[in-house]
Amino acid sequence: MRVYSKGMRKLIGLVIIVCVVGGVLGYQSTFAKSTNNQSPAIFPNYPENENGQTYGSVKEATSVELLPDLIHMGSINDIAGYVLKKDYLGELSRNVPLYDVDGVNIIGSFHIGAKNMNYPKNKNGQTYGSSADAASPETEPELISAIGVDGTAGYVLKKDLDGEQPKSPQDAIAIQNSRSPGGRAIPLYDVEGATVIGVFHVGGK
Incomplete structure (x- = not known):
């Protein structure tokens, strides 16, 4: 009976070892397959x-490392303008050269604000702060600091400042033609974006 028990223990031990080794090999195989099947970076x-x-x-860039060498910032006299990466x-907040698409000819300047993505x-x-701190127009805060016509410091809504956005070239022409030469007035709010404390003038002279 004692010999039988020893034999059983050896058999059980052998089965356990085989299971452990098989499990490790199976995990390594599965891990290798999952690694090879990972989607490549876009x-x-x-x-x-x-x-x-x-x-x-x-x-178009999902990270800083993927930014292009020349970054589009707008147009001057229908010429696309770019700043160096x-x-x-x-x-630092400063003015930098605005280049043409070849990155050689300077066609103007562009103000780069100190990067502030945590308004x-x-x-x-609602986020609030200076538009000069934004990395691009798309990252500007919802309430942008401004000075009213009477010198009152407050904030304007980004959507009010941007105005109506065209959806087609025809819309752009229509909006341009409908704008008053003297510009337009929009509300100046307190920091909570609820109370109107003045008026801010957009465009015109």
Whole structure:
């Protein structure tokens, strides 16, 4: 009986060892397959200018590392303007050169604000602060600091400041033609974005 018990113990031990080794090998095989099947990183397909520099919008990049060499910031006299990536990522608020698509000819300047992606929020959950601190128009706060026509410091809603946005070239022409040469007035709010404390003038002279 004692010999039988020893034999059983050896058999059970052997089965346990086989199970453990098999489990480890199975895990390694599964891990290797899952690693090989991971989706590759998606890189923006930015075009290149004649100097080999990539150019495009920040909207297409999912991280700082994927930003193009020349970042589109707007147009001057119907010429697309770009800032260098190194200028865009600078920490200090300053004016930087605005280049054409070839990154050679300077067509103007662009104000880069100190990057601030963590705007504070008021009690209504709206972000507020200076538009100069935004990395791009898309990252501006909901309430933008402004000075009213009578010198009162307050905030304007970004949507009011941006105004009606065209959905087509025809819309853009219609909106442009409908604008008053003297500009327009929009409400100036307190930091909570609820109480109107003055008037801010947009456009015109």
